[in-house]
Amino acid sequence: MKGGTSKSTYLRVSFFSLTKLKFRTPQVCGLVRRHAYSLLHVHPYANAFNFNDSNLSHGHHDDQVHPPMSAGVWEAKYEVDSLAAFLRLSRSYYQHTHDLACFQYPDSPSLPPSASSPPSSSPSSSLWLGAVRLVLDTLQAQQAGTLEHLPSVPPSFPPSLPPSFPYTFQRETRVASETQWGAAGEGGASRRCALVRSAFRPSDDATLLPFHLPGNAMLSVELKEVGKMLEEGGEEGWGEGGGEVGRRCLAMGEEIGRAVEEEGVVWVKRREGGRGGKEEAEGGGCGMEGMESVYAYEVRGQGEGGREGGR
Template identity: 35%
Template sequence: MKPNSLSIITLSLLVPKTATSVPPSCPDYSEYSKTRHEPFSSGRYALSYARPPLQCRTFSSPEVESLITLMESEISDPDLYRLFQNTYPNTLDTAIRWRGNSSTNPLEELTFIITGDIDAMWLRDSANQLQSYLPLLASSNSSLSSLFRGVINLQSRYLLTSSPYCNSFQPPSESRIPPSANSAADSDDVFPPYDPSRVFECKYELDSLAAFLQLSVSYIQATGDADFFSSSLTWLPALKAVLETARSMQTPTYSPEGSVLPSPYRFTRLTRRQTETLSNDGLGGPVASGTGLIRSAFRPSDDSTLHQFLIPSNMMFARYLGLAASSIVERCFGDEDAGSEFASALLKFSSDLRSAIETHGVVPVPVLAADGSATRTETVYAYEVDGFGSANLMDDANVPSLLSAPLFGYLAASDPAYRRTRERILSQAANGYFMKGPVISAVGGPHAGPGMAWPMASIVRIMTSDDDDEIAGALKELLASTDGLGLMHESVNTFDASKWTRQWFSWANGLFGQMILDLRARKPHILRQNFQ
């Protein structure tokens, strides 16, 4: 379980510094990131310089450093530049826990990336932590490209040898880093069973499988490196494991005769938090047959689903399954009849899943007048459905979310159903997890609770908006939300910026940098504004 308390307590998960290439004299970034360091930015927020000393950084990229220097002339506001300067390289500076090669195949690169303040590798987080560096992947020969290949290879190993139902994993044996203890998982009853020396936590999340596809597709699209996939001994088997898992999780709760079907996955945990376990003795909420949707036991926030057909995760899976089929399987394995047939099967699965989303994930909602009376109905995307007619009309802050659907390319930001959905998501009157306040107003979720807005959701709002005023307003709030530390937190109290969760959240930091580069391409005039 990721931390979700206002009192930030660093998990005692970091192994001794001798297990990394960072000198033992370097500070523990879990503590370093909680205090302010000079030189401060010259803006009103006097933001800390949060990058660790040069010798204490876990990876160095000349391309990244050149871009950071270049952006100083393109970002006018000193606080905004400091945020970019701190956040964009944060994964490279702090989270590349180990790099090396497989003990059984010296040509197989491996990269173990931690999330930040938790010394484990999430499929979702590690894929997203590298997304911000995609514009710098000019070829397959760069050190950044090696990082991508190393993560893809290690994710393939996790899917094949640990469990495709699990979401976060321990260091590879080659690293000689000892496994981390996860006290929150001590009382797990999970099926299929897993080895805790390999798995950190085993919450089945459909978006974790989609993240493997996303990272693979992103890499080949950026580099054109088809040889990497065609020569890999593990990538295609891992893809088949992903497909088999997704198909198994289309299993409904009941047979046509009414008997309860065996579930491919179960999860229970002794906990005080409802979102940390599944109802019905680990089965989760019932789902109907014949929908074509894929179940997800947990959300991208690592919180349990209310209804297991999680629409944003189905959207993301459909999107990247189709792209993996066309850009990798057809290209790298299409010369073989079996490869061509497999690509066709993937494309059909993707198409069928899209149809299922549009059939079951779009639901009618009343449009209310000022007096609360319903004037008409309109259709929007539900966050979760069960196939029986029930729908959860909310959104959560983590990606994939409904708000982020254009970001991962499922649909266009101009799509009418998306526009209606977006309006509800960003309304406190229609979304119980839209958190509003004078510091920051953004989508939150059950993971951090009411009153805690997620900067990640504000970043996604910016990246899916074409409205200059909306973008500038959200940027101002992000500048005000760091408590002077100059990093993106997991969540922030909407009335008090000094109350927040997670001081070291590498994915959110990288996403902020990714957003700045997106604005540089779409709306460079906004980066020239002064927000003082």
């Protein structure tokens, strides 16, 4: 199944294309496996993949990306909601079917499996479970603050070694929103606050501030749903390691959810005739009269929560 206008599969678009279909169809299981294979064996940060890895001319292979792109990648714009879409697709299919066999295909770097491929005799080595582990590792890497990637803290000037950012993106373009800024394309500086960085928005435009709040909110929900799904299946259904992955999902989902509330709620001037925000400030001084709290779209993770700031 293709998503978007190109000859490629977008993680997010291919999932939302299913909203008019029934999740019980075999093709949905095939898409779950395809997403898992693409993330685990092609590129954990890519947002769109080619059907196969035989032609480097398909896609944006002139982009300067770290980790490097392979021929199986159409575009490697890291969007946190793309990873959330994989989780949502997985749990939506399971909630509609309780089809454990779909998730038990053995891990293999060979061609991606179809919906009719047999399940694994060892669920702990399943392709899907490996992909979820990698998603968790990727998200954890993107929770780190900018200073954590520098070779020395406090940083030396000039630096003795180049920064070790887990993901960078640069594109030669005349449109600023098509690339990321920074010396290496790492984007804006941030501190560790439990939110997960995102280089691009769902619109494929570059983020201006490193933490995209709607994507983090979606991620929090889907991590907790996948965690519950793994708990329900138990070690017998998911194999050895399934319980540990489930606990990681639940813990990270809760952590990100708290950070959305702590870092993402900001105070802005209440608009005349507006619908109102999350809360409204009444009397009591502190200069907060006439203000209301709303969720920001993006934040720096520098303590904007609880005051005027964000975007």
